[in-house]
Amino acid sequence: MAKAIATALVDAQPAARTTRNHSRNRIAARIAGTPGQSPALHVEHDCVPAPDDAGWLRLLQEGQLAQTHGPFALACEDRDGTVTLARDAIGERSLFYTLLPDGRVIYASRLQDILATGLVTRELDLTSVATYLSWSYLPGRETLVRGIYKVMPGEVVRVKSGNVTRSRWWSLPGEPEQWRDEDALRGELRERLETAVRRRLPAGRPVGATLSGGIDSSLVVALAGQLHDAPVVTYSVSFGAEYRNELPFSAVVARHCGVEQRIVEITPRVVIDELDRTIALLGDPIGDPLTVPNAMLFREAAREVGVVLNGEGGDPCFGGPKNTPMVLAELFGNLYGSDPARHRAASYLRAHQKCYDDLTAMLDPQAFTAIPAHALEDWVTPYLQDQRWKSFVGRLMSINLLCKGAHHILGKVDALSGPFGVLPRAPLFDRDVVETAFAMPPQLKLRGTVEKYLLKEAVRDLLPREIIERPKSGMLVPVQGWFRGPLLPQARERLLDGLAPWGLFRRDYLERLLDGRLLGIHTRRGVKIWLLITLEAWLRGVLRD
Template structure:
């Protein structure tokens, strides 16, 4: 297989009888790595490939001496001691595969929040694994997963382990999978833990502040400038303010709007940037730019995302790249702090379902204003009959 230079990361793993049928960078009976050199554990038993970027926390350093080791080499040493329990020790971003040369088994693992992606084929005698969905295109049938299509139209993304391809699945965050097992195992998942309920509100707000400061501090690149996307809302403003206070190098903030004829929050972003003393950059995005860049943006994504800001975010990223290599943002704050995406469920809890039947998922998807209520008209009748009663992962 020719290396696809436009795809990064571009490695592929083959596990099964066809593993040695393609040119490989490293191979053995039943296992091959294409497009990347492996990392070996100290005793050479485990062969590792993947993308890792995790913090070398005190807990991790208590297990082994991490000095002078690459992230994959750290995983290799830990795997000799703890096997897949190693994943619980890693805090950061990773998607990796570990081949056990003695047991002839292959384990796939992914970080807790899914910052890195990992896909695998689930049909045929040979399984193919890659961090990019398009890298697997030569190795599976192009049959559309109709349930995944239905859920995409409902959610504006493909939820769960599904992909739009019937033959390919995504390893979910906080999980690991031993091939040829079908079901992945969870090593971590978010849990609701209510503690210190008797503490005053001020105490809890200080805890949130401390956590935000800790996380922003960990993300700041030592000795280098950093950027922050700034909408002027609470989440991005907090991140930008903390970064400018804690970082000893320039902080660039980036905001965008769509022209004077459209409403925007740019005035709030300008106020925050001036207050923080950031080097502020404002980008005006036109409909023409969005239209022209839409094909390129869609081609760059593995799984489609029905988000109206996808193309503008590409332009914002290109602008930031001229100044920095690391960009901070406030994405994810709304769901965590009861923002707009929580309102449908809150209203449903307070006032009952907008549907005839009290179905919280139906209530959410209806109020989410995507395509849920229009599915019978959007899908062909024969397709709708196949998917309308299938369990939903939305």
């Protein structure tokens, strides 16, 4: 390996090299893995400081990728036919690959580009379909296309002659033997937050920041406002006067921090007009109703800034929602004799509040029986039993970071910002910040019922009290309102005419969902319709394209 890398340094063709600057240059689909191939290196990154090609090869060769700071996806082709793929620690950049029957490998930043080679059978993985319906994203290595995989965050994948070996260059630290005291942790966290924001500021140029008015985006804006040497411009979403929005909170923050605020109005018309284009950008479907709003914010920001900060990462790192329901499920949920491990897994899946409990009713019987029994529960169980975390909430946080952080939040941000040429930067997913977060006792994340307690304490001086102490609600999107009224006809057409012919779903379920006739108290109709129209748009725009 060492020798091959050295050769690559000399032999790699300039055209095959990536730009050395921070770039949104995606790694285009490459078919590689033949002995005698020309050595090549492809990197998409946003690291500070930025290694040059020789630097990347040295870091890879010497197992020193931990010296990098920031997002990257990397692919190296050696003369002996070895292909090495690697991704940043947290999952800020994407990298997909598949093996061909002859032992070669195709890799690319975007799953769509692998499909476009025409060398992959476009076959749906039905277990992944059920996973998507339960999680609203795909939390692991598997994609929705059978045989196409993700390089996992913090992972190095080597393929030689069709054999795959995987190793990790970074893992989330487990719980320490002894916790440090609150003051020390708070001080360290503040310092690391400031460093993480400072590291992401484009010196001398305006920087954008998305601002919801929640604690996470607000603290990033506040720190950027203090630390940046050029204007900070914030971008907030409004869903229109007829729906609830968070503008009063974001306006307070923008005023308090003395930064400009641009408001992007996302009407139902915009949502449906932009849906297909937005979902077609996603390698994995992500059934989060913020996909279109996120894309629209990036589009707007791209008009005036090149870097957009965000507050993503606060929930999975510092103790966001869903922990107390899981605690309740632990305390009460096993009164009825179910297997404890499977019950815990089922509760975790149920906590996503998507379609986990609907799978039997919604999936076509043939599709349903093709999915191995308990496949979803068995997939998540090892995470729920990982003994590196002794505390229950600590373990939940680790899963949230490794699954939701890496495969939902960051995957979405990466895919939706790229086409607009802006660099998304997430200080709360900074590796040092993450490591500090996981060095905190879980009781300082969820303190009684107060979520993200220590994060709030670390930035209390930066923000108005009403922001620090505002109840957590999540970023609410009026999907139920949209599908009660303005978008119902489009939803009907997309589900009954678009999705039903795929043979994955029972038509009677789709009709009952659309008509509001699902059984149950909280049917979460809007969320489920959104999940399904996203899938339909993805099947049509990515898989079938």
